[in-house]
Amino acid sequence: MNVMTNLVAFDVTRIRDDFPILKQTIRGKPLVFLDSAASAQKPRVVIDAMVQAMETQYANVHRGLYWMSERTTEAYEAARDATAALMNANNRSEIVFTGNSTGAINLLAHSYGRGVLRPGQAVVISGMEHHSNIVPWQMLRDAHGIELRVAPVTDAGELDMDAFAALLEDGKVGLVAITHMSNVLGTITPAERIVKIAHAHGAKVMFDGSQAIVHRKIDVQALDCDFYVWTGHKLYGPTGIGVMWGRKELLERMPPFMGGGDMISSVSYEKSTWAAVPHKFEAGTPAILEGIGLKAAIDYVQTIGYGAMAAHEASLTEHALARLAGVDGVRVLGQAQDRGGVISFTLDKAHSHDVATLLDRQGIAVRAGHHCAEPLMRRFDLDSTARASFGVYTTHAEIDALVDGLVRVREFFQ
Amino acid sequence: MSPSDSFDDLRDLYQEVILDHGRKPRHAIRLEEFDATAKGDNPMCGDRVQVWVKFADDGIGRVGFEARGCAISVASADLMAETVQGRTKTDTRALFAAFRDMARTGTCQACDPSLAEPIERLAPLSGVHEYPSRVKCATLPWHALIAALDGAKEASSE
Numbered sequence: 001m002n003v004m005t006n007l008v009a010f011d012v013t014r015i016r017d018d019f020p021i022l023k024q025t026i027r028g029k030p031l032v033f034l035d036s037a038a039s040a041q042k043p044r045v046v047i048d049a050m051v052q053a054m055e056t057q058y059a060n061v062h063r064g065l066y067w068m069s070e071r072t073t074e075a076y077e078a079a080r081d082a083t084a085a086l087m088n089a090n091n092r093s094e095i096v097f098t099g100n101s102t103g104a105i106n107l108l109a110h111s112y113g114r115g116v117l118r119p120g121q122a123v124v125i126s127g128m129e130h131h132s133n134i135v136p137w138q139m140l141r142d143a144h145g146i147e148l149r150v151a152p153v154t155d156a157g158e159l160d161m162d163a164f165a166a167l168l169e170d171g172k173v174g175l176v177a178i179t180h181m182s183n184v185l186g187t188i189t190p191a192e193r194i195v196k197i198a199h200a201h202g203a204k205v206m207f208d209g210s211q212a213i214v215h216r217k218i219d220v221q222a223l224d225c226d227f228y229v230w231t232g233h234k235l236y237g238p239t240g241i242g243v244m245w246g247r248k249e250l251l252e253r254m255p256p257f258m259g260g261g262d263m264i265s266s267v268s269y270e271k272s273t274w275a276a277v278p279h280k281f282e283a284g285t286p287a288i289l290e291g292i293g294l295k296a297a298i299d300y301v302q303t304i305g306y307g308a309m310a311a312h313e314a315s316l317t318e319h320a321l322a323r324l325a326g327v328d329g330v331r332v333l334g335q336a337q338d339r340g341g342v343i344s345f346t347l348d349k350a351h352s353h354d355v356a357t358l359l360d361r362q363g364i365a366v367r368a369g370h371h372c373a374e375p376l377m378r379r380f381d382l383d384s385t386a387r388a389s390f391g392v393y394t395t396h397a398e399i400d401a402l403v404d405g406l407v408r409v410r411e412f413f414q
Numbered sequence: 415m416s417p418s419d420s421f422d423d424l425r426d427l428y429q430e431v432i433l434d435h436g437r438k439p440r441h442a443i444r445l446e447e448f449d450a451t452a453k454g455d456n457p458m459c460g461d462r463v464q465v466w467v468k469f470a471d472d473g474i475g476r477v478g479f480e481a482r483g484c485a486i487s488v489a490s491a492d493l494m495a496e497t498v499q500g501r502t503k504t505d506t507r508a509l510f511a512a513f514r515d516m517a518r519t520g521t522c523q524a525c526d527p528s529l530a531e532p533i534e535r536l537a538p539l540s541g542v543h544e545y546p547s548r549v550k551c552a553t554l555p556w557h558a559l560i561a562a563l564d565g566a567k568e569a570s571s572e
Contacts, residue, residue, distance in 0.1 A: 351483060351484035361423050370460050
């Protein structure tokens with residue numbers, strides 16, 4: 001595996017001090033939190049930003065003509081600027097806030113799927129999608145006569161690029177909607193190549209960046225993709241706020257998804273007209289405090305820097321893979337060349353639920369189950385795996401604790 | 415780990431009885447001759463179980479099962495099969511209600527004294543009450559069994 005050398009000063013002890021929850025003990029043992037891919041813990045600056053907004057200036061946004069509403073609107077809209085800068089979006093109005101990635105993909109499946117795609121066209125997903133990037137497209141298929149095609153995954157857990165390209169050859173594909181990083185395998189998909197192939201065949205591309213945004217610097221202009229979605233709570237921000245970035249000319253062609261307040265230009269009983277993007281897609285009072293929290297989270301990761309975060313996680317992943325390879329009976333799912341800090345595995349002597357419960361007894365939190373990716377589990381002939389995933393605050397010692405814990409679990413089940 | 419590792423911290427839920435029945439279930443067989451069968455499915459975690467029942471007189475003659483799941487669900491299915499054999503259907507339903515109560519709360523305070531003996535045999539599973547997400551692992555085979563007694567093909571999820 002190609003692991004970057006960590007040249008950037010990265011003080012994980014200092015980073016851990018930023019996360020109040022990491023001082024907790026679980027069952028009398030120090031918390032070893034290895035489930036950041038499900039949802040990351042929150043730094044003090046995120047918690048404080050949300051509390052401070054509630055304590056000093058909270059009011060609804062985009063309508064009040066008084067001081068508090070104006071301050072809160074500024075703070076909330078600053079989240080849009082920060083998000084646009086984070087992703088190198090061309091224009092702040094290309095940032096649409098949603099509830100989460102699922103909300104963003106459903107918005108896209110509705111608005112772009114029904115408003116722009118035509119019956120008979122196809123959508124391509126991959127064999128390693130989260131359910132949130134499968135089900136909305138199935139619903140579109142059934143409601144709108146769109147064909148759903150699935151690009152297969154190799155035994156190594158990578159996207160089969162030849163098969164992917166073959167799926168686009170007939171020119172019927174209107175949209176490729178694919179993960180940028182698997183939440184099960186940790187595989188990072190070759191985004192630039194996907195875009196080149198898709199565009200050459202006249203298809204637009206959406207990436208589900210829910211995992212990738214945590215591990216890699218995302219530059220939507222460099223990727224040259226058309227839509228990119230992610231969720232705040234995995235990037236050390238609060239729950240309840242997600243992002244859909246889209247090219248402005250595409251967003252303008254799309255009809256609204258939900259109707260209501262904040263998304264209109266004018267309303268009469270005969271006819272309503274829509275606000276400009278992004279507000280056309282943001283009906284109702286938005287997640288104001290969550291937006292303010294997201295801004296703080298983005299500022300936090302920008303201060304650490306993606307280079308330092310990626311190097312730290314690459315070092316953790318390399319360490320974890322090496323140590324897990326030394327445990328009898330452990331099988332790691334997927335051996336992608338390009339991967340992030342998410343590792344799924346099985347243990348020969350114990351079911352993944354037993355593994356997770358017995359690790360929890362030792363203060364170690366991992367995820368177990370199908371990880372909302374049942375078709376991928378079936379691809380590897382499994383019902384479930386255990387999964388360890390890493391964040392900025394994860395330490396090499398925590399990975400050692402996981403490995404020691406697994407050795408104990410296996411001995412316990414002998 | 416040294417052989418002296420006591421595993422005390424792991425034993426409260428995974429008692430020896432559970433490890434033993436989870437590893438070497440005695441009743442994990444598909445019955446060739448049966449009167450009723452039903453499946454149980456826990457979509458949250460992917461556990462699956464099918465139960466076959468052969469009746470004898472008015473009661474349960476024999477129970478066999480196939481399970482794909484954790485040690486808790488396999489052990490629970492095996493202990494269930496062992497415990498309900500020879501009981502009437504009415505008794506079995508009452509035992510299920512008592513067992514479910516124990517799995518959720520850790521005890522079975524309202525249990526009929528006549529159920530004391532079988533509940534004692536199932537008691538090693540009572541530790542699941544501390545793990546709300548695991549309670550279903552223990553009760554899933556029972557749901558399948560009751561569905562089979564009801565003449566249903568699949569257990570309805572809780």
